[in-house]
Amino acid sequence: MIKIPHKEFKDRINRMKDQMKREQFDLLIIYGDEYRRENLRYVSNFWPLFERGALVVPYEGEPILLAAPEGENVCKEMSAWPNISLIPDFACVTVPDDIEYPHANYTSFGSLFADIQQKTFVRKVGIVGDDAMSRQVYAAIVDGLAGCEVSDANAILCESRLLKSENEIACLKEAARIADVGYKALLAAAEVGKSELELSAAAHQAAFEAGAEAVPFCLVSSGKRVETIIGRATGKRIEDGDMVMAALAIQYEGYIATINFPFVVGTISERQRQFIDLLLEANDIAISKLRPGGKQSELVKAVKEHFRNRNVSQYDLYPPLHGCGVAEAESPYPNESTEGVFAPGMTVNTDISLFGHPDGSNRIEECFVITKDGYERMSRLVGELSRQWKETGNIDPAIVQ
Structure with a gap:
């Protein structure tokens, strides 16, 4: 079967880290959902169904894939990255109701970014796909990044995707x-x-x-x-x-x-x-x-x-x-x-x-x-x-x- 091998996802992240260094980004967040799947699929192979997702890429360390409860198993099945965390803000794209998932082991953006800050200094953060996010999700991410400079980083993936392997x-x-x-x-x-x-x-x-x-x-x-x-x-x-x-x-x-x-x-x-x-x-x-x-x-x-x-x-x-x-x-x-x-x-x-x-x-x-x-x-x-x-x-x- 023709597939993108795991090594190629690693190569993509390494190229992105080279661009992060040039742009002085300490952290990248690549967003995707069922409708705007392309960037997240490109960096993680994950394509959310109903829900939202994101890959968090620190300049130092391995990427962390963020998902939601219903899609956790398919995320594990598809993902090129083993480190997966569940975020309540990513549950069910299309409804305003609070949906209860009693067995979900959630983290929050604030806790996640605090853990990353303990391992590597984060000052400047780039977001890829901010144009596809809801206002609420964007606000939750920015609130979790309190004290950091947050910038549009869409150009990084646009450049990376231009030439195909x-x-x-x-x-x-x-x-x-x-x-x-x-x-x-x-x-x-x-x-x-x-x-x-x-x-x-x-x-x-x-x-x-x-x-x-x-x-x-x-x-x-x-x-x-x-x-x-x-x-x-x-x-x-x-x-x-x-x-x-x-x-x-x-x-x-x-x-x-x-x-x-x-x-x-x-x-x-x-x-x-x-x-x-x-x-x-x-x-x-x-x-x-x-x-x-x-x-x-x-x-x-x-x-x-x-x-x-x-x-x-x-x-x-x-x-x-x-x-x-x-x-x-x-x-x-x-x-x-x-x-x-x-x-x-x-x-x-x-x-x-x-x-x-x-x-x-x-x-x-x-x-x-x-x-x-x-x-x-x-x-x-x-x-x-x-x-x-x-x-x-x-x-x-x-x-x-």
Whole structure:
């Protein structure tokens, strides 16, 4: 089974400690919950369910994972770190009631930080994920850190997550493989009279059977509903000639790959063909800019210039590329003034879209890893669908069997 080994979590913490030294942080607190799991999963492998969690990283000493009672056993099962403490403030994310856990062996932020202070001097503390915390949790942490300077440390993990290891790339490739399986099932289910929910169900079933850990989203919209941009599947039934916008994100061992390819069910019009051709041309332009040392801004400029030349800029709503990893969309997220360059080990998604166009709304999304020689596709399906479309003007049914 493809996994991130324990040693790699240790290496990540050691790199973070190097950054802590540069920033003069004595302690880092990396927060996560069911909804904003990426940072905590990256440093601990733990993904809370219902509850909250955090990894406390002193500059000297081993990390301490903070969890809540219901998730204690799954925390022990998943965690890369053996030192686990329960915090009452982390129990049950979504309700205001006081929930009693009579057998829980709780500590408090104040007691925890006092214990750490006995072993190492703590003056400056960085918090990663403060933008995802509730006001109450943030206040409880700061109260427990009385006398310390508390600062935003989100940049530390953003930098650390930018370049992926061989193990991370392997997990993303596996997520992309599963996404291909799920998307094929979705395409096979796409018939006149089927509901959007049935297409989504086909993708979910196939993806989980193929080994998905989770499906962060499966967007399906058809006909006029494609203009919703990120529309959830509904009971709307697909009619002949409906364009479908379907995006499938698959999570495997914490890593998320997303694919999307535009298609029409039943009779396709010439104007719909031209619209999909337009997206494919822009996607090809974006891919041509994926190379180590290449400016990320040049990719954005090239796609936007293509859309300007085709007089469709008013339908171009957001940047054509973003990173992927433990979040579905993460850095880099370039615009036309971004100074960053592509480097081997970066993993990115092209995200080529036009919404509100009179001939349809849709996107092409596929995932790549930047290599020393150029790039490698992680999704095989999107490239094959693109090739078939260019050759035949349609999707070959044999691809989805």
